[in-house]
Amino acid sequence: MKKLSISVLLLGAVFVSAQELEKEKQIEDVIIVGNRNAKRTKLETPVPVDVINIEKIQKSAPQTTVQDLLNYVIPSFNAVRQSASDGTEHIDPMTLRGMGPDQVLVLVNGKRRHTTSLVNYQNTVGNGSVGTDLSTIPVIAIDRIEVLRDGAAAQYGSDAIAGVINIILKKDIGASASLNYGLSGRNDGETYQGAVNYGTSLGKDKSYINLSLQLSQRGKTTRTQNHDLDIFGDNFAYEFADDPDGARASDDEIIRQRGLTRDDFNFQIGDAQIKQGQLFFNAEYPFNDHFKLYTFGGFSLKEGVGFGFRRLPSEKDNIVSSIYPNGFQANLKSQVYDLSYAVGTKYNLNDWFFDLSNTFGSNTFNYNVDNTNNASLGAKSPTSFYAGAHSFLQNTINLDVSKNLNNFNIAFGGEFRFEEYQIKAGDEASYARYDINGNIATPGSTVIGNGGSQSFMGFSPDNALKKSRHSTAVYADVSYDLDKKLNIDAAARFENYSDFGNTLNGKLAIRYEFIKNYAIRGAVGTGFRAPSLQQQYFNNSYADISTSGIGIVRKGIFTTDSKAAEVLGFDKLKQETSVNGSLGFTLKPAKGLFITLDGYWIGVKDRIVITSNITDERLSDPELVGENNVAESGRFFANAIDTETKGVDLVVSYDWKLAGGNLNINLAGNYTETKITDFHFPQNLGTPQNEFFGPDQINIIETLSPKAKATLGLNYGIGKFNFLVRNTYFGKVIRDGYPFGGVQEFAPKIVTDVSVGYDITKNVNLTIGANNLLDVFPDLQIYENSYYGVFKYAPVQMGTLGSYFFGRVNFNF
Secondary structure, three states: OOOOOOOOOOOOOOOOOHHHOHHHOOOOOOOOOOOOOOOOOOOOOOOOEEEEEHHHHHHHOOOOOHHHHHHOOOOOEEEOOOOOOHHHHOOOOEEEOOOOHHHEEEEEOOEEOOOOOOOOOOOOOOOOOOOOOHHHOOHHHEEEEEEEOOOOHHHHOOOOOOEEEEEEEOOOOEEEEEEEEEEEOOOOOOEEEEEEEEEEOOOOOOOEEEEEEEEEEEOOOOOOOOOOHHHHHHHHHHHHOOOOOOOOOOHHHHHHHOOOOHHHHOOOOOOOEEEEEEEEEEEEEEOOOOEEEEEEEEEEEEEEEEEEEEEOOOOOOOOOOOOOOOOEEEEEEEEEEEEEEEEEEEEEEOOEEEEEEEEEEEEEEEEEEEOOOOHHHHHHOOOEEEEEEEEEEEEEEEEEEEEEEOOEEEEEEEEEEEEEEEEEOOOHHHHOOEOOOOOEOOOOOOOOOOOOOOOOOOOOOOOOEEEEEEEEEEEEEEEEEEOOOEEEEEEEEEEEEOOOEEEEEEEEEEEEEEEOOEEEEEEEEEEEEOOOHHHHHOOOOEEEEOOOOOOEEEEOEEOOOOHHHHHHOOOOOOOEEEEEEEEEEEEEEEOOEEEEEEEEEEEEEEEEEEOOOEOOHHHHOHHHHOHHHOEOOEEEEEEEEEEEEEEEEEEEEEEEEEOOEEEEEEEEEEEEEEEEEEEOOOOOOOOOHHHHOOHHHHHHHHOOOOOEEEEEEEEEEEOOEEEEEEEEEEOOEEEEOOOOOOEEEEOOEEEEEEEEEEEOOOOEEEEEEEEOOOOOOOOEOOHHHOOOOOOOEOOOOOOOOOOEEEEEEEEEO
16 A cells, blocks of 8 residues: 655645654555546546545534535635525535536545435525535544546536545544534534444454444524614614604604514524434445455434524515514424435456445435414414425446556446436415415405415425436546556546436546656546436426416426426526536645646536526416416526636645644635626527526626635644644625625635644544634625615625634544
């Protein structure tokens, strides 16, 4: 096994000191993403790969989840907690190199990980996309994470346009545990986490089973201007004064007139409350020197409580006054079940390696809405509703074959994948609108309020569906290594999908060390991303009274095979196609000093997005859409845009023996810019661009994530102590509040993390520290984007948590 090189590309994490190198020999510093040559280290790859030692980074970093750790370790990776955004509050969207959450492929132990069943459609980062929930994998179960920052669809198939994240589970023998407690500087967001990992032999040499259990709870946060009714301005006085045509009353006088208190107008805006339990396993059993059986997987249960927009007492169409005389703010309660397992065999015959596996994953998201009402039911309305669910499952069968022939490594194989997506209806009262007799409203009937559960309307039987598809793929991968001086990779992949057809992709990557320790590398390839079943079939259209007086109509999101989509001329979704190019350098100009610089370009054609809300008179014509499909407006998923992304990654890492200790200095930065280069409108759609794909949607693609991000980490270990100081720079972002607000630029910010670790004994370590020590927030929102001042901060850049202090005890047995 090759000696572990001094850490490079760890990007501001906890780096392995020189004294620790010998201890870390048992950890394989090999790369299995980007190529299938298991003999390469991260320094020899022709494309940039980061290898992150999770045990080291998690020991001293303030962050406790995979996505939060990566957010402060890899500048081209971004993940921000969202607020008041339905299910997106409970599953944080993450991006790599400025691309969408669904343009990053996640693997576990080299096998494809399933995505969530959740579609982001609340105008957050990743709007219209479906990502992978990294938080379902407990940190204590992870040995290392490999992040390939380059397109890899030719090797791994759909989704690998921006790159690949490969999570390698532990196979340690022994036991470890950790206890973590944290609290924000505003005494909320209280976090508890307890985790234990245990590994043992299965009675045979090189056999193991490793088990991990992690329980955590994150408290809600409040980041709004509670008790300050002046944020509503004259609108508040007008709506609540007894005589709106008379003189303006003071806020306190209005409150007294209504028999209310200021607490009746509090808004809960901030991070959702999250409770989570996770159980993971990883096992391998060799029957002999040629044949072994392996399995891994896990289960995660996440329960979240988020908060919708508050319904004020004056909103008579939304509130049953006899139940909520002071209005209400609904709670969205989620239950997210995530299950995965893989089982496979590896066989070695004359140095031909065969790997046959079956990988299964499923994600189910249940919605419950509490502290709300169905206003059309009046006093008979429930206050809690089951609003339905959506689920996604994926089953993948892989056969991989490889052989090393002197300087060549050849690999080939095939894959069969089955996917299924389902939407389940909620309680009738969660979606229906009733007339004054308690019957479901029909054209001409008398109703007294809006239907469905306020804040989150349930899925109806019209939304419910079950859809599936399958795909078959074959690939070939050849690599050539000449004395570590010249590395060449070539790969090709053919894939057929049952719902849209074929795709063929290829990639060529080269690394050449022209002088010892100085190398140039580059790659070019094509890629694709299949439209997810969620994008093809998610819908939440509902019946409502038309604002134009034409009776009951439908509004919301429609599928691309709906009558509404057909009438407007939307085509069924097809695959996104991409071209990737990269060129970079790796340098070792001095002992302990490593420098990498990589530029890249990604062009995506027919990128899938969700449109703005489209109003078209054809939707309300029963002769065109049918009596039961009359609609007033709608949103649709479409291959609507082409984009171009270009950027550069820089990493400088230096290890220095200093004053009897070891100091690691790591500077890493990323600059990414994405532009929309073309729009694809249905030919007969006369809707203006602002209604088809408005400025707010363009903003999400181009400027809502930081173009520039950098981190400078200093990690010093001496004796029993370890010190971490890390500054992370978040570049400016722009947020467009169209159609209800304005355009605002948020200035760059720097977040400082610090920690101090002490080895109490050989097996017990105590670490205390802080994330965002200086309590840095994004700029205050401009008033017109803040919903009368309620949303004090936008969930951009580092988010809205502020300072966070933690203590952690780690045990090794």
